[in-house]
Amino acid sequence: MIELDLIDRKIVTELMRDATLPIAQIADRAGLSQTPCWKRIQKLEASGVLTGRVALADPAKLGFGLTVFVGIEAPDHSADWREAFSAAVEAIPEIMEVHRMAGEMDYLLRVAVRDMAAFDALYKRLTDAVPIKNVTSHFAMERMKFTTAYPVDSRNR
Incomplete structure (x- = not known):
């Protein structure tokens, strides 16, 4: 830090x-x-504290009306599988975030797609690209809070 x-x-x-x-x-x-x-x-x-400057967009207005959080359980934890999985998720632009997790699921993905049919196509692309032990999908009904700003303490102490 x-x-x-x-x-x-x-x-x-x-x-x-x-x-x-x-x-x-x-x-x-x-x-x-x-x-x-x-x-x-x-x-x-x-120094890498600021990593980029971007414009934030409304996903629904861009045609990405469905947000899905996808839990992935890996079939194994080998370097070969991790590399194949990393390449697969990099190749799918609708996968917005990928986090390696501790606990029951190995990876958590945030996916933005047009609709259920688009998610189904993404699911098939991902599962065809790399073997996966288990996939659990959670569909967001409403985005209640969203920020990209970390709660940095910028007050005088």
């Missing part, structure tokens, strides 16, 4: 809220002038 001072935490917080903010606004909110603020942002990017 990289130690961030209060100014860095303020900068990161502002960028997580809205990465389109002009440097002048970010600097003002962090208590800096523009040049030192820009240099800190560059340092945060170089």
